[in-house]
Amino acid sequence: xxxxxxxxxxxxxxxxxxxxxxxxxxxxxxxxxxxxxxxxxxxxxxxxxxxxxxxxxxxxxxxxxxxxxxxxxxxxxxxxxxxxxxxxxxxxxxxxxxxxxxxxxxxxxxxxxxxxxxxxxxxxxxxxxxxxxxxxxxxxxxxxxxxxxxxxxxxxxxxxxxxxxxxxxxxxxxxxxxxxxxxxxxxxxxxxxxxxxxxxxxxxxxxxxxxxxxxxxxxxxxxxxxxxxxxxxxxxxxxxxxxxxxxxxxxxxxxxxxxxxxxxxxxxxxxxxxxxxxxxxxxxxxxxxxxxxxxxxxxxxxxxxxxxxxxxxxxxxxxxxxxxxxxxxxxxxxxxxxxxxxxxxxxxx
Numbered sequence: 001x002x003x004x005x006x007x008x009x010x011x012x013x014x015x016x017x018x019x020x021x022x023x024x025x026x027x028x029x030x031x032x033x034x035x036x037x038x039x040x041x042x043x044x045x046x047x048x049x050x051x052x053x054x055x056x057x058x059x060x061x062x063x064x065x066x067x068x069x070x071x072x073x074x075x076x077x078x079x080x081x082x083x084x085x086x087x088x089x090x091x092x093x094x095x096x097x098x099x100x101x102x103x104x105x106x107x108x109x110x111x112x113x114x115x116x117x118x119x120x121x122x123x124x125x126x127x128x129x130x131x132x133x134x135x136x137x138x139x140x141x142x143x144x145x146x147x148x149x150x151x152x153x154x155x156x157x158x159x160x161x162x163x164x165x166x167x168x169x170x171x172x173x174x175x176x177x178x179x180x181x182x183x184x185x186x187x188x189x190x191x192x193x194x195x196x197x198x199x200x201x202x203x204x205x206x207x208x209x210x211x212x213x214x215x216x217x218x219x220x221x222x223x224x225x226x227x228x229x230x231x232x233x234x235x236x237x238x239x240x241x242x243x244x245x246x247x248x249x250x251x252x253x254x255x256x257x258x259x260x261x262x263x264x265x266x267x268x269x270x271x272x273x274x275x276x277x278x279x280x281x282x283x284x285x286x287x288x289x290x291x292x293x294x295x296x297x298x299x300x301x302x303x304x305x306x307x308x309x310x311x312x313x314x315x316x317x318x319x320x321x322x323x324x325x326x327x328x329x330x331x332x333x334x335x336x337x338x339x340x341x342x343x344x345x346x347x348x349x
Contacts, residue, residue, distance in 0.1 A: 096128035120335030
């Protein structure tokens with residue numbers, strides 16, 4: 001009788017969606033869960049990846065309640081991987097959400113892909129990992145993330161140190177100085193100045209003297225309190241935005257790692273630099289011959305710097321950045337993706 005009841009339950013499971021009428025999400029999730037119990041494929045959206053993600057997330061949450069993740073996870077993993085490159089683009093947009101999903105589904109591909117993004121964006125994803133639709137990630141996963149972040153920061157600090165110490169040498173192997181190779185030394189100095197300016201936040205704007213403001217306002221009629229308050233709020237918000245706007249170190253590294261010699265410090269900037277008069281009584285260094293020599297030295301510096309940042313240019317994602325899978329108008333990913341996920345970084349293996 002038990003076998004007969006089981007066979008009857010399997011027969012009653014529909015093989016496809018029988019209509020376009022909306023189904024209650026709870027009924028849909030239980031229906032998919034019972035399908036999996038009887039080794040039938042779940043009825044998940046295979047066209048819209050955003051809808052498929054929501055359905056998979058809800059199904060995993062239900063399976064977690066019934067300790068059915070070992071049965072549900074592989075099916076969810078197989079279904080989402082069927083979206084191919086569309087899945088990897090979605091992971092790049094919402095890495096914390098897919099990190100949770102990949103962990104629950106025990107999907108090595110989804111988990112690793114999302115983890116690389118989370119580490120590169122850290123700590124932006126921390127609030128999403130501690131809250132959200134799923135239960136918070138276990139401390140083991142957060143420890144893995146923090147270890148990877150430390151590895152990335154250590155790598156960046158070493159490369160920054162090498163870039164700041166980068167220099168040119170003369171034909172006799174001596175470091176360039178203002179006395180033995182003035183033009184070469186200028187190229188090194190300009191490169192270091194550009195590097196510092198590009199990787200250091202701008203200084204806080206200097207506020208006007210309050211006494212001067214008081215003297216100016218005393219000769220005019222006092223504005224209304226609400227207008228003054230709005231003006232103070234606007235000025236405060238603008239100054240905070242100017243101070244707090246973070247510089248993208250990943251963009252600086254990618255400029256240095258670019259194969260194009262005009263990605264940074266291009267021809268026009270070098271020409272403008274040479275035309276500067278050090279003192280009012282001195283002449284500029286600019287001439288066509290000097291500019292060509294200066295560009296050659298700068299290109300040599302850029303080539304050496306490109307080799308230094310090469311470890312940060314690695315891509316361990318499944319997402320094919322060179323294949324145009326991301327919108328080129330967005331300027332690529334705003335974070336580094338050079339951290340490799342090893343076997344020991346998979347918490348369930």
